[in-house]
Amino acid sequence: MKRESAEVVIVGGGALGTSVAHHLAELGVADVVLLERDQLGSGSTSKSAGGFRLQFADELNVRIALRSLAGLERLDDVDLRQVGxxxxxxxxxxxxxxxxxxxxxxxxxxxxxxxxxxxxxxxxxxxxxxxxxxxxxxxLDGYATPEGVVQAYARSAAKRGIRIRQGEPVTEIRVTGGRIEAVETPSRRIATGTVVCAAGAWSGELAALAGIELPVSGxxxxxxxxxxxxxxxxxxxxxxxxxxxxxxxxxxxxxxxxxxxxxxxxxxxxxxxxxxxxxxxxxxxxxxxYYEQSPDHNAIVGEVSEPSRFLYGTGFSGHGFQQTPAVGEHLAQLVAGLEPALDLSPFSVDRFGRGELREERFVV
Ligand SMILES: Cc1cc2nc3c(=O)[nH]c(=O)nc-3n(C[C@H](O)[C@H](O)[C@H](O)COP(=O)(O)OP(=O)(O)OC[C@H]3O[C@@H](n4cnc5c(N)ncnc54)[C@H](O)[C@@H]3O)c2cc1C
Missing domain, CATH: 3.30.9.10 (D-Amino Acid Oxidase, subunit A, domain 2)
Incomplete structure (x- = not known):
């Protein structure tokens, strides 16, 4: 088994995982490994219609959309078509x-x-x-090429030293005393204290490896x-x-x-x-x-309290491609201990435990 270490391990190489990698790189956090079990973009991202819109009913989704659109506009080769x-x-x-x-x-x-x-x-x-x-x-709404977005983010991250490993399914997350110690694939053990779960519709299974419940289904x-x-x-x-x-x-x-x-x-x-x-x-x-469905059709984004340093972004319920620029930036800011540009705490998984569903009405 190969052994290495990283400050941060991102699990999942779709629009979200690569966005987190890009934004970490931009913040100067480059001791990062991204693990994708298949190929970059091979999950929901490459199946998507690529649509993005500012027309949401939930204020937070409008704010995410505005910030994400600004992020998309900064990327090359994503075929942004603002046809409304x-x-x-x-x-x-x-x-x-x-x-x-x-x-x-x-x-x-x-x-x-x-x-x-x-x-x-x-x-x-x-x-x-x-x-x-x-x-x-x-x-201002429209559509773009999801694979182009993944490639643009991955290029940006790799250029600044982030290690992207494809064909590496995460099968274990080792936790001791409430802290993450390592992530394992069948061929690799990576010592790390921080995991970002960007595993799309499979995030529930991934989180369960660390004893965490994320209510998301494909x-x-x-x-x-x-x-x-x-x-x-x-x-x-x-x-x-x-x-x-x-x-x-x-x-x-x-x-x-x-x-x-x-x-x-x-x-x-x-x-x-x-x-x-x-x-x-x-x-x-x-x-x-797969759509990654959450119980209220809104994203599930944040960091759990235990084990420490387990962050997640999933449950996008059909609007995940377009939210990944802002949500990826947000998770990178949380990893780096910075004040997030958007307060996404209402999207924390804790809302389900409190019985506080936050329904987005405009789902497709
Ligand atoms: C038909 C269709 C149309 C859609 N249209 C739109 C649209 O128009 N606009 C929009 O915004 N959204 C749309 N979506 C939703 C959008 O595709 C997703 O919300 C978005 O791609 C989620 O990105 P992600 O990176 O979180 O997940 P994914 O792209 O699924 O990436 C997760 C990655 O994690 C990997 N992975 C999982 N488990 C492990 C593990 N244990 N170890 C290592 N890797 C692992 C997977 O292989 C996968 O590549 C659509 C979805 C579908 C299916």
């Missing part, structure tokens, strides 16, 4: 909730706004507006790719049929779309109702990945 998110709304109850959220977003400087159904159709003329009562749009979600665009303009927004969860955006020469359904046949019902041309398009590829 268009939410389509089909009930007065949802419209009222979106209006309330728009007021919150605007109070924080977000240029989101309500659109009439006609204005939504002007953006995406191919939609069937049947049953819609309104829409919202924010021009929920399989599918995406489909058509090489044909059906005439949708290049700058078509990421469009979301809020009630059904069906969404689509342009991808290369074609488009990508997904929803809550497990099969293409089931998804075809809400999808072709809202975007009828989809029924005519060829499907070239379908794939799935």
């Amino acid at each position: 998110y268009l939410f389509l709304i089909d009930s007065d109850g949802d419209l009222a909730a979106f209006r309330e959220a728009l007021a919150l977003q605007q109070s924080l400087g977000v240029p989101s706004g309500e659109l009439s159904v006609e204005e939504a159709l002007a953006l995406v003329p191919q939609l069937d507006p049947d049953g819609l009562v309104g829409a919202t749009f924010c021009p 929920q399989a979600r599918w995406l489909h790719y058509s090489p044909a665009s059906g005439g949708l303009a290049d700058d078509t927004p990421m469009t979301i049929d809020f009630a059904t969860g069906f969404y689509f955006h342009r991808e290369g020469p074609g488009l990508v779309f997904g929803g809550r359904e497990a099969t293409l046949e089931e998804l075809a019902v809400p999808a072709s109702r809202r975007l009828p041309l989809l029924a005519e398009l060829p499907i070239q590829a379908s794939w799935w990945g």
Whole structure:
């Protein structure tokens, strides 16, 4: 067994783990090993639709989104496409909730706004507006390439001396007297006092190795790719049929779309109702990945009290790719003992023990 030591071990090489590595490197903390059991980005990150939005209902998520967008804008080669998110709304109850959220977003400087159904159709003329009562749009929202983000962060971290090890599954976390002593893979033992859990949907299993309970579970979600665009303009927004969860955006020469359904046949019902041309398009590829679901659809971020120096970020519930710039920065600041730029303590895992769920309503 190989032996080494590190001030910090990050477990997981997705958008979050690499973001933590990048931000630690930026803070001058370079005695760090990142362990990824497979390849960088091979978990949920590479399966993601890559969407980012400022349109959330929870104030903390809007603040995370603003900070994350600023982070994404600083990265090279991530194909940032700010074409906006268009939410389509089909009930007065949802419209009222979106209006309330728009007021919150605007109070924080977000240029989101309500659109009439006609204005939504002007953006995406191919939609069937049947049953819609309104829409919202924010021009700063959009999508990027998740693998590009992982590579940009990993490059930045590796350049400054952070050791990135792929093909290394963490199988043990050694704890003595309430302190972490080492992390082990089948071929390596790394003496360390600090672990950052960035293991995505598998964070519950990883935390359990240190006797910690993180309430996160994997929920399989599918995406489909058509090489044909059906005439949708290049700058078509990421469009979301809020009630059904069906969404689509342009991808290369074609488009990508997904929803809550497990099969293409089931998804075809809400999808072709809202975007009828989809029924005519060829499907070239379908794939799935896990949403890391938390009990209240909000992230689980923080540091446990025991054992000492175990930090975690998971439970993103479908909006993890876009939150990882700010959450990675936050975890790096906690590791380094700095005052965090954002107070994310309301997202601590302790909230579940206290029975204080913090629901994010705008989940896709
Ligand atoms: C179909 C789909 C569409 C999505 N669309 C969006 C979207 O539009 N916008 C958005 O913001 N989010 C979206 N998401 C969610 C997003 O993909 C995730 O929230 C995000 O990628 C989580 O990143 P992560 O780094 O925390 O986890 P992951 O990318 O899953 O990384 C965790 C890594 O940990 C590794 N690992 C696990 N256990 C161990 C271990 N014991 N030892 C070593 N390594 C380990 C895994 O191999 C994995 O690579 C989508 C997800 C899916 C499935």
